Amino acid sequence: MKEKEFIKLISNTLKSDYIGDDCAYLKDLGIVISQDNLVEDVHFSMKFTDAYKLGYKSAMVNISDIAASGAEPKYLTIGLSLPNNIDSNFIENFYKGLKKAAKNMEIVGGDITGSDKIFVSITAVGVAEGRKISSRKNAKVGYKVIVSGEHGASAAGLKNLFEGKQNKFTDIHLMPEAQIDFSKNISQNIKTDYAMMDTSDGLMDALIQISEASDVMLDINFEKIPYDRDLEKYPDYKDLILYGGEDYQLVACVPKDFEVKNSYEIGSVVEGNGVQMNGQKILNAENKIYNHFKEQK
Amino acid sequence: MKEKEFIKLISNTLKSDYIGDDCAYLKDLGIVISQDNLVEDVHFSMKFTDAYKLGYKSAMVNISDIAASGAEPKYLTIGLSLPNNIDSNFIENFYKGLKKAAKNMEIVGGDITGSDKIFVSITAVGVAEGRKISSRKNAKVGYKVIVSGEHGASAAGLKNLFEGKQNKFTDIHLMPEAQIDFSKNISQNIKTDYAMMDTSDGLMDALIQISEASDVMLDINFEKIPYDRDLEKYPDYKDLILYGGEDYQLVACVPKDFEVKNSYEIGSVVEGNGVQMNGQKILNAENKIYNHFKEQK
Numbered sequence: 001m002k003e004k005e006f007i008k009l010i011s012n013t014l015k016s017d018y019i020g021d022d023c024a025y026l027k028d029l030g031i032v033i034s035q036d037n038l039v040e041d042v043h044f045s046m047k048f049t050d051a052y053k054l055g056y057k058s059a060m061v062n063i064s065d066i067a068a069s070g071a072e073p074k075y076l077t078i079g080l081s082l083p084n085n086i087d088s089n090f091i092e093n094f095y096k097g098l099k100k101a102a103k104n105m106e107i108v109g110g111d112i113t114g115s116d117k118i119f120v121s122i123t124a125v126g127v128a129e130g131r132k133i134s135s136r137k138n139a140k141v142g143y144k145v146i147v148s149g150e151h152g153a154s155a156a157g158l159k160n161l162f163e164g165k166q167n168k169f170t171d172i173h174l175m176p177e178a179q180i181d182f183s184k185n186i187s188q189n190i191k192t193d194y195a196m197m198d199t200s201d202g203l204m205d206a207l208i209q210i211s212e213a214s215d216v217m218l219d220i221n222f223e224k225i226p227y228d229r230d231l232e233k234y235p236d237y238k239d240l241i242l243y244g245g246e247d248y249q250l251v252a253c254v255p256k257d258f259e260v261k262n263s264y265e266i267g268s269v270v271e272g273n274g275v276q277m278n279g280q281k282i283l284n285a286e287n288k289i290y291n292h293f294k295e296q297k
Numbered sequence: 298m299k300e301k302e303f304i305k306l307i308s309n310t311l312k313s314d315y316i317g318d319d320c321a322y323l324k325d326l327g328i329v330i331s332q333d334n335l336v337e338d339v340h341f342s343m344k345f346t347d348a349y350k351l352g353y354k355s356a357m358v359n360i361s362d363i364a365a366s367g368a369e370p371k372y373l374t375i376g377l378s379l380p381n382n383i384d385s386n387f388i389e390n391f392y393k394g395l396k397k398a399a400k401n402m403e404i405v406g407g408d409i410t411g412s413d414k415i416f417v418s419i420t421a422v423g424v425a426e427g428r429k430i431s432s433r434k435n436a437k438v439g440y441k442v443i444v445s446g447e448h449g450a451s452a453a454g455l456k457n458l459f460e461g462k463q464n465k466f467t468d469i470h471l472m473p474e475a476q477i478d479f480s481k482n483i484s485q486n487i488k489t490d491y492a493m494m495d496t497s498d499g500l501m502d503a504l505i506q507i508s509e510a511s512d513v514m515l516d517i518n519f520e521k522i523p524y525d526r527d528l529e530k531y532p533d534y535k536d537l538i539l540y541g542g543e544d545y546q547l548v549a550c551v552p553k554d555f556e557v558k559n560s561y562e563i564g565s566v567v568e569g570n571g572v573q574m575n576g577q578k579i580l581n582a583e584n585k586i587y588n589h590f591k592e593q594k
Contacts (some may be wrong), residue, residue, distance in 0.1 A: 006409050013392040014404050024405035026372060033405065035420055038375040039412040043561040075323060079334040081378070088306055095310040107311050108321035108330065111418075112303050117338040121376040121408075121418030123332055124321070149390060181328070255311055 002066040023069040025133045032126040034065035048161040051090040053174045055097025062124035063101065064178035068198040070187030071126030073180060076107045081115035096283030106214040131187035134196035139214035139269045139275060140254035146249040146263040148182035150226045151203045155244025156234060168190045176178050176248040188277050196252040202245040204285050207275045210253060215292060224266040243288040320366040322430050329423040329430060331362035337415040345458040348387040350471045352394025359421035360398065361475035361545040365495040367431045367484030368423030370477060373404045375419050378412035399442050404495035431493035436511035436550035436566050443560040447480035447523045447545040450502045452541025453531060473545040482558050484548060493549040499542040504572045507550060514569030521563040540585040
C-alpha cells in the first residue's frame, strides 16, 4: 500500500476536510500548520549528512510546506528521538542547523526521547494575516503554470552522494532553500484563488496532485522548465528533473495576467485531467514518483 | 546525558524563552502548542497494546499537555512512521483511536512515512481565549498544591502488562484520560498566575519541576495523595504513586482560597527549594524518576 492510499484511508476514517494539502489552514486561528517526519535510513543517512545539515534540512522541509500555503513561516516545534550513543555535540549542532534554516522564525519547543534510529518530526506554524492561502484544488482553466526555479539538482545530488562525490548538486540536496519570497510575492498580492505546492516529491508529482485535486489538465512544455545544464551529463536527466524530488521549489497555477517576479512559466491549465507534456499525456507516473514506502538504495 | 540536560543545552543553543513548559504559549496567536514523540519499544510495545489503543494514547498524551497549560485542546496533527509490513487495518484502527481520544478536537493533517519501527509524533494546538495560561514558574509561597486524581495506577498497570496480566490498572495504563475538566475549571475562573503540570513523568517529577522553576519548596503530605487502595498489595506502592508516571493527572499550585471542584489538596507552597514529603526533604529523586534514555525492561 502506498502513501497516497494511506492518506485516502485516513481521510475516510476521519471524515475531515483538512486532509489533502500539505498544510492545514485553521481559519479560526488565522494560521496554517504542517508536520513532517524524517526517519534515519529512509529520508536521510548519517553517512552523507551531519547533525548541522540534518537540523537545517529538517526545518527547511517544513518551512517549504508553509511557503506552499502562502503563509508567513513563524514558529517551529521539534520532536527529536535519538539513539543512546548520541552526544551533546550532535544536539548542539542539530539545533544550530535548525536555527540557521529558521532564521525569521522562533523555535518554541518540542520533545526529546530515546530511540534506535534518529527520528525527527517537525511542526511548523505559519501566519495567514495579509496573505491569501493556496489550495491544490484551486487551479482553473486558463491559468498559467509557473515554477520558482530549477529542478533535478537535488536528485542528481543524491545520486552523487551514493557514488561518494561532493559537488554543487550534493550541496543542494543536503541544504535546500525554501522559496519563501516567491510564496510571499504571490500570496500578498493575488486577489483570486490559486493553487500552489512545493515539489518535495518531484515536479511531476506536484503537477499530478494539482491536476487531480482541481479536476483539470496541466499542459506543460518541458523546454520551459528551468534546470542546470550540467544535468544533461546524466543520461536520465529528464527523469531527474521531472521525478527527482527534494528541490523544494514551488509550482503554482495563477491567472495569466498575474505577474510573479522571478518565476518561470512552464505551461497552462486546460480542460481535461492529468498532465500533458509537450502534447503527450503522462501515464503511470506513479512508478517513477519517489515513494517513501519503496526501499531507497 | 539525560533528557533534562539535553533540554538545557537546547535552551542555551536557541537562547529561547519558550523552552521549559510542556506547551509553548504563542501569545500573538492566542494559542499553545505541544509536540510529543512516542517510539516503539521505548514508550510502548505492540506486545501490550494495539493500533486503536496506541492511537488513543498518542492523542491523549498531547491533550494532557494542552490541559496542563489551561488552554482548550482544539487541533491535532500526526506524524506517523510505520514499517513496511503494516496494513491498512492498523492505520484505520490507529486513527479511530486518535479520534476517540480527541473527541472535541479536529485532526487536521500530518505526515505518513516508512520506518523500521513505529514512530508517532503528535502536535496539539490549544486555544487560550477565555483561559488563563499556566506556567510551572508561577507557584508562590502560600499557595496550596492540588491534584486532579489518583496516582500510581498506570505504573502498576505497566508492571502487570510485563507479567502478562490484564486488569483495571492495565486499562488505565493503556487508555489514560487527560484531565480537561480540571484544567478548564481552573483556567476559566482563576484571576492570578498559577502553576500547573501534568504528571506524565510521575507526580514527584512534576513537583520537583515546579519547585525548581518557581524557586519555592513544595511541602507535601503523602497521606493526602489519592490512590487506589488496591495498590497497597504492591510492596513498592509508594514509589508507584510518587515516581510511576503516565497517570496523566494534573498537579497545580493555586491560591489557598481558590476553590477547584473535584480536586485534592496534597500540600502547600513554602519558602525554600525542592520537595518535602511528610517533613522529609526528597533527595536524589532523579534516580527514581522515569527517564526515556534509561532502558525500560
